[in-house]
Amino acid sequence: MKKIAFTLLMLLTTLNIFAQENNVEMADAMRSDGKIYVVVAVILIILFGLLFYLFALDRRLKMLEKKSSAKN
Template structure:
């Protein structure tokens, strides 16, 4: 019963998202000036940097786990 109630609640919240209009003046201005590509490039660069950091961190953690399991 809780799953059904949770699902219905989530569906009701997503319905309100469709009711919003698509007039975003800032996005239109950036698109018309061609600066939207700069914004997208910066966001992609930040995400790639975060992913690279997470993979490097995961690699270090695996190496430390391997060292600690070899000692035991």
């Protein structure tokens, strides 16, 4: 009886070790709290702003090109 109990105890401790190996730390808490969406929103605002700016620059350059080709 003692031997079987000991074996079971050993098995349980090794199972615990196996479980720990898969326990890689990820930002799951941040995801479940929903705060990651704040970060996504902030980055999206920056990205939208920069891309819009790039489109605006492109448009302005096109007008300049038209003016420049009309002059020459």
